[in-house]
Amino acid sequence: MTSDQSDADSIPALLDEILGDAGRTPLPGAAPVVALSEEDDPASVAAIEALALARIELRRRGVDHGTWVTLPSELEPAGRLPRPSQLRKRWREARPFVLRGALAEELPLARNELHAGLRRGQKVSSPQDLEAELRRSLGGRAARFEVIGAADELYDPERDLARVLVRDTQGGFDDLWVKTGRLSTYPEDTSLRLRFAFGAEREDDASDDEPRHRATAALGRAAIPELRLVGPGSALIERASEAADESLQATGAIAYWNAPEGGALFHHDAFSGDDSQGQRGVLYTQLVGRTAWLAISSADLVRRLEEFLADEEEPELADLATLAADQGAARAELALPGCGRFGPVVDGWPAFTAFLADSGHAAVLEPGDAIVLPNQGLGSTALHSVFCASPRTTYGLSVALRRDSRPHNRVRGQKMSGRTLRSGPGRRFDLRS
Incomplete structure (x- = not known):
């Protein structure tokens, strides 16, 4: 038997x-x-x-x-997980898939960064706190990114808590920004998200300005070191690129602190009827705690x-x-x-x-797991709904996947070593939260 x-x-x-x-x-x-x-x-x-x-x-x-x-x-x-050819078919049909344990080897090497990342959610909930955190993380005068200051107006006054403007001295862009917001107005939901973007909110969300997207991605990695796990050359971006059958880059990062009673209602990340030249999908990685998903x-x-x-x-x-x-x-x-x-x-x-x-459309993401949500446009995209599945606040990172038009050599099977993240003795904590 x-x-x-x-x-x-x-x-x-x-x-x-x-x-x-x-x-x-x-x-x-x-x-x-x-x-x-x-x-x-x-x-x-x-x-x-x-x-x-x-x-x-x-x-x-x-x-x-x-x-x-x-x-x-x-x-x-x-x-x-099916063969690469079947994953490419799923991508074309905007059907999601999970990469379980994709960061299982990297996370233990980055415990200090993940601990700091979990705590970061407690340091960015006001304009003053967010500005101070960015000044600390982005460095001094010689740094690439320069904090301009807090924005006077918020796009969504009910949920937005702070927005800080940032200048990219290398690229010459002065319209990058970082925003903290609540996921809902429900009193018992303390979930937060920290978003990196550029230009006018909403109007430029679907922009195809690739240099600004790359600058936004670099800003995210400068402010959140663990974003390197889904950055250029990472195994996760390589696997997503193989499924899409084209070179992808990660930008538009969002850090999520999903708390009990929190999560996201059903939604999609499409912008137009045909997103084949724009946002190709979303990659979410669970770093601390557990989240429950419906993805379809x-x-x-x-x-x-x-x-x-x-x-x-x-x-x-x-x-x-x-x-x-x-x-x-x-x-x-x-x-x-x-x-x-x-x-x-x-x-x-x-x-x-x-x-x-x-019916088979659920997933529970543990630390080190990732989910890929392909997008072909408004009529063919991956919709998803998220629940906090831990007794305490969780931590995860989401990045938009966009076509990378730069000529470069892709190395199939390349794996992130984790050594780019600082590790050390420090305080140990349970990634399961």
């Missing part, structure tokens, strides 16, 4: 029903995730939990989204909405069911802010969260 046969024989019937469902399409690279329900047989739940690697209670902004468990990869061989292409989300709504008997959902049955109209609706009319279902219905997890 093979080990796979032995595993199959020991799987509880409920779990076998979920993992063996013909309609389940596992998120490649992710450990299997299934949702538990109060309606499930207690004996079956206990048997599943006995196999579980982790049990996660999902709660975001006052809404309880149920319980997930992660399971050993051996229980779902179909979820293993717009085409697959439309299909899942159609399946889910077809089984609902409430009259007020009839119009949504009709909309979901029209692939083009449904994709256009999902491209709207907040996923348009689908927003209350994809973000507010715990039953839909569980349905997507049991």
Whole structure:
């Protein structure tokens, strides 16, 4: 008897029903995730939990989204990361994938930096604090980047906390900026993000000004040393480039401190109908703590909405069911802010969260894991929803992936050594948070 046969024989019937469902399409690279329900047989739940690697209670902004468990990869061989040719197909179809343990060797060498990164979220929540932190991290007069000062106005006064303007003395750009903001206005959500960008907010978010994008990327690495893990020559950028079948560069970095009750509602990172020359996707790496994700292409989300709504008997959902049955109209609706009319279902219905997890579109990212979210444009992109899955604040980095037009030699299989990050004795802390 093979080990796979032995595993199959020991799987509880409920779990076998979920993992063996013909309609389940596992998120490649992710450990299997299934949702538990109060309606499930207690004996079956206990048997599943006995196999579980982790049990996660999902709660975001006052809404309880149920319980997930992660399971050993051996229980779902179909979820293993596929061959490069299959990853390239997924990229073309804007279907996400996970690179589990991609930074497993690098993180132990960077504990001091990660500890500092986790604490950085406590030092950037006011204009004065953010300006002081940038002056400290960017260096003195001889440094490339020069802090101009705090901006007088904030784009989103409800959530934005501070924005500081920065000059690139090497590139001659004086419109770079760094912004701290809350992820929501929910009182118990203390999640923050620190964003690096340039130009006019919103208007220049989709800019194809490659020199400014490169300057913004360099600013991020100067302020946050651990961004080198997803910088030029890193193994993660190389793997994303292989999937995209073109050279990519990381820019537009965002540091995330997802806290309990926090996370992100369903959204995408597309800017136009065709982003083949612009933002090609997003790469997120988990550095401290754990986050839970739903990640799915717009085409697959439309299909899942159609399946889910077809089984609902409430009259007020009839119009949504009709909309979901029209692939083009449904994709256009999902491209709207907040996923348009689908927003209350994809973000507010715990039953839909569980349905997507049991359909294979969930992932739990541990320290060292990464997720790649390809983008082809508003009608074909990867949508995603995030939950804090740790009892304390977590830390992760997100970068935009853009085409790198500079001629250079790519080295396939190149691996980041981690030695570019300072390491040393220092204080040790648990990356799992």
